[in-house]
Amino acid sequence: MAASAAEPGPTEAARIIMHVDMDAFFASVELKRQPALRGQPVIVGGRGDPSRRGVVSTATYEARVFGIHSGMPLRTAARLCPDAVFLPVDFPAYHAASAQVFDCLAAVSERLQPVGLDEAYLDISARTDDPLAVGRQLKATIHATTDLVASVGIGPNRLLAKIASDLEKPDGLTWLRRADMRERVWPLPVRTLHGVGPRTAERLAGLGVECVGDLAALPLEQLTAEFSPRHAQSLMASAQGIDERPVQTERIRKSIGRERTFQADCRSSGRLDHEARLMLERVCEQLRERRLGARTVTVKLRYRDFTTHTRSRSLTEPTDGMETLAALVHQCLFAHRLHRAVRLLGVQLSGLVASDSDGRPTGD
Ligand SMILES: [Mg+2]
Incomplete structure (x- = not known):
């Protein structure tokens, strides 16, 4: 948390974050398959039948x-737009399109944090080219x-990357600097800010806060009278365009690991320990x-009766x-009940994070 809302944190000054958000994603995937529907109001949701229960997932502009x-x-x-074309949700199609987008x-940037199927944050601080050119090229790709x-x-x-991606939607490309706050962000409704949900917005309205600028102008004492000190601080920081949250890259690849099924069920904890270490050595090579x-670290055991158990550290x-x-693998293994006959052993590493150039993993 920044000590003062007016100054950017030391790590923040150098960061360049990109938020990519597909426009009307589900509906756009549908229009690709049915180009004849382009230009029409199309609504994707539920079973695509407004006489049955269900909600709108995505609608075209x-x-x-x-x-x-x-x-x-x-x-x-259906009442608001009787001429709309209703289509059922087709998740396999959206997953396939999403995989292409994420490629x-x-x-x-490998520093990538997916948010659902159609949104992601990228930390592009390490790139030396013009961020707008990177964005333009990415959109084209x-x-x-x-x-x-x-x-x-x-x-x-x-915070600002996300607000920026929404400012000129659809087909937007927007760079928002903290210096642009007053002109471009302060006039927006306070709900625009991350962490301001309907309830917080309601309480803020009680303090006369409707737009982000109102919040920025509010004395901190008034906020702390209504919210916890921590919540008040974070609201105030958001109104100033400050956000220290890292791009959480560990979900780039979910995990890497190995499994081995024994020819004959294994009943020796010493042998399991030895095998687990050999497997970890291979997995560590991949990691590096x-x-x-x-x-x-996760160690998986499948017993003779095919029940499967995992232990993680x-x-x-x-x-x-x-x-x-290796020490964690050992702990996980011996957290299992090892007196039973084991038919499969698995060692998996997750919470994966890109290392920096000298080979040492970084915190975010
Ligand atoms: Mg979207």
């Missing part, structure tokens, strides 16, 4: 003009690969090849150090 938004009951949407994102349109926001942190550190800091990880 042509439908949003009628006041239709995500989470609205399909019945209401494009991963090529820009996504469009060429998937025929879908993304909005890109760039900022000094996640990919310049990653791991925070969590986590570190506070990621590492690629063999001995540190």
Whole structure:
């Protein structure tokens, strides 16, 4: 937490964060399959039948003009826009499109934090090229690969990058600096800020706060009278465009690991311990090849009756150090009931984080 809301934190000054958000994602995937629907109000939700229960997942911009938004009951949407085309949700199709989009994102930066199927934060601080050029190129690549349109926001942190990606949607490309706060962010409703939900917004309205600028102008004492000191501090920081949250890259790859099924069930804890170590050595090689550190170790055992159990241990800091990880593997293994016959042993590393250039994993 920054000591003063007026000054950026030391780590923040150098960061460049990009927020990529696909425009009307589900609906756009549907339009790709049914180009004849382009230009029409299209609503994706539930079983695609407004006479049955269900809510709007995504609507095209042509439908949003009628006041239709995500989470609205399909019945209401049909009333607001009787001519809309309703389509059922098809998750396998959206997952496939999402995988293509994330391949494009991963090529820009490995420091990538997915948010659902159609959004992600990228930390592009390490890139030396112009952030706007990076954004423009990424949008072009996504469009060429998937025929879908993304909005890109760039900022000094996640808070402003996310606000930026929304400012010129659809097909937006916006760079928001903290110096732009007064002009571009302060006029926005306070709900725009991360962490301001309906209840917080209601309490803020009680203090006369409607837009972000109202919040920025509010004396801290008034906020602390209504909210906990911590909540008040974080609201005040948000109103000033300050956000220290790192891009959480550990979900780039979920895990790496190995499994081994024994020819004959294994009943020796000494042998399991030895095998687990050999497997870890191989996995650690992969870890270093990919310049990653791991925070969590999981050991899986499948017994003769096919019941499967896992035990995990986590570190506070990621590492690629063999001995540190081996100690965790040993702990996990002996947390299992080892007197039973084991048919399969698995060792897995997760909580993976990109290492920096000298091979040492970094915290975020
Ligand atoms: Mg989106």
